[in-house]
Amino acid sequence: MSKVIVHIDLNAFFARCEEIKDPSLENKPVAIGHDGRGGIVSTCSYKAREYGVSSAMPMFKAKQLCPNLIIKPVDFHFYQALSDKFISFIRKYTKLIEIASIDECFADFTDTIKGVKDVPAFFKQIQYGLYKETKLKCSIGVASTKFLAKMGSDYKKPMGLTIIRKSDISRILYPLSIDKMFGIGKKTAPRLKELGIQTIGDLAERLNNDDPILVAEFGKFYSVIKDWVNGKGSDEVSIEPWDPKSIGNSTTLKEDTNNRELIASTFRMLAKEVSERAVRENKLGPTVQIVVKESDFKVHNKSFTLENPTNNADIIFDVAMKLYEKNFSNLTIRLLGVTLQNLIDQKDVAIQMSLFDYQMHEEESATKLLINELNRKMKKKIFMRASEVEKK
């Protein structure tokens, strides 16, 4: 028995939120995003799209295309509150909900739908119910797998409803351009086109013939994607709450720089933000990663793994700064970022041990602790090398 998996996507969500906040914006071209250096369109209203404005477009370009564009900064807290209302509304129908992002979810309606005569009407009713209650517009995809449901919700917007049965796959899915496919992005789509694959149907045919070029191209993803286009694939809706594996913060600087003071103060700010969020989430991480983007947009990462996981702002800052000074101090930089990785729950850390450690070093500064740790690691490495040489 196949399941009834639903994907619900809130249409032009950020823009819709702003229209709900200020109804005078309705039917006007609205874009959400930062209007300044490096600013891009995060989301825009359907009216703005008529001018050619689209997501991820530089704001200056959006303004060129649509001179009367209304630009609003991102109001994340307001959007989150509306997103919560959206999830609460769906929860009236099923508890099996997987929150995929702020504006979309998967839901398992297998039991909910039992005995329902007119399935399309049932989902239309949910769609209009959500609109009545929250003023949010959504598109709904209904299918037997998450992939097909996702493709369904994307098929018709806004306020679309697309039901994809197994027998509909070749009619609905296969004619779509390959770049409409979930999982195929800006890099892979052009490569596939070079291989003569224009549509999802073309891809399905080549996958089903086990084309060795595609086996090499997709690696581990091959069997997953082959299942997807054949109506198989995951139908498991995970109700687990979001559990972050990394917490990061990055910023594009006012102007490109190699000024050490400015870079240090930026790292301090980023480290503080990361630390505060990790503390709020009760998370500790052993690995600190920095990201730098050069003025020519070349991106570099460096990371260092501590012996003890941390969420201390000073330690994060010190590692970040050392990584920067060791690797990138001669670069002209556009963007800086700090990420704490491999997060674990505070409660899972050996509490006794960390308490002991803390008392032992209470009077020492975080910096000292860090330097000690770096030294220990360094000595260990040197010792290991020496013993290797000895062996030989």
Add this chain to the structure above:
DNA sequence: TCTGGGGTCCTAGGACCC
């Protein structure tokens, strides 16, 4: 006037262990 910021997952090479 150029091209964000938040994430996840995968790959591939090197170090190291057994």
Add this chain to the structure above:
DNA sequence: TCTGGGGTCCTAGGACCC
């Protein structure tokens, strides 16, 4: 003095998604 292979961890980079 010839030269294994399985496994884990760390690191850097890259693709993708919203």
